[in-house]
Amino acid sequence: MAEKPAGKPYADIPGTTIFDADQSRMGYHLNQFCMSLMQAENRERFLADERAYLDEWDMSKEQKQAVLDRDMNRMISLGGNIYFLAKIGATDGKSFQQMAGSMTGMPEDDYRAMMVAGGRSPDGNRYLHEWDGGNHKEADEQSDTETRP
């Protein structure tokens, strides 16, 4: 299990990335690219040629690939913040629920059903050690069975 870095008491929470100064520094250009998608003409230009649009931004190769792949977890690990990344989802016509669900590894219908049934329980999801060394898949299945009748 990873040690808790000094000054980051939230580092022992599983499946969660807190958007602190370190993440923000790493993700500055990625997040500012996302902000540009708040203008309709930029959304059109991005969708017409995603690679060319991304190359206008001072983002890392990995960040650009994560955007092209629409890999939300990867974007977040590379400094993206959900409220910025949501602009990409909006450009694709996706809802917040589809975006959030896509990060859990659950099929869309299953995620929606979990929310209707009361959401993911905090039990078993508070500490990294409860996820068996960070095995997301197991934790998801565990929580899935817990939250369904």
Place this chain on the structure above:
Amino acid sequence: MSAHVTATVYTSHVPAIGAAIDLGRTDEDYWVPLFEGYEASRAWMADNTPDVIFLVYNDHATAFSLDFIPTFAIGTAARFPVADEGWGPRPVPDVVGHPELASHIAQEVILQDFDLTIVNKLAVDHGLTVPLSLLFGQPDGGPAGRWPCPVIPFAVNVVQYPVPSGRRCLALGQAIRRAIDSYPEDLNVQVWGTGGMSHQLQGPRAGLINSEFDNAFLDGLIAAPRHLADIPHVEYIREAGSEGIELVMWLIARGAMSDLSDGGGSAPEVRHRFYHVPASNTAVGHLVLEEPA
């Protein structure tokens, strides 16, 4: 006579609620229980429409990018346009401000040592407009219509850490009340706290909901707000999800009630309380607290 706080209102501000209203889907089975939960408050609000709303919310990477991240920002403009958050702007009217009261509050709160950022150009997002739609319904005329009263937007950074502590938020609410009390015009002011309740929109733990935490928070907000103010950030994140941190904003509104003022006062009266899971990814909480007559 002076301005005075008559009530505080608390509500989640989930964007999907705005979409449901805008797309006319409020009578769908999924949404009916949620909108029913606001009916009593809308009736109360129609009878108790304030002269001004001081509305505490957070900007969701809309007006503030990573270029400027004010911890506390007060909107002093005469008008605030409705933002395009990527789905196109919501079909609701621009928000009319109250520049005189807002400037007075900025002055009086900054002189109480809270270093507010003064904002004269501010597009407002779902964090501000969804609560207005929930409590007033959709204004006639769509974007060409008007909301029932002026609104002073007050944006709190809960996106990039460090975000303000609960204790700071409660104390800020107390300072805002003093500022409102010293404004020399007879105005009925409501203070709204928005955001929350438990939700997490990111990572493999997305979808977290903690109704036990949420209901304890509602209990505490009514009867033991000083105790709630001691909750550290990490506890919100762990128990109420990463975006559950928005609940610190409710403490600003709560701090503005008379029972926490310098002179002290009676506990507020609970006009309405409602809790519902889910709206999209989020637990929806709602309270109306009125100053005792």
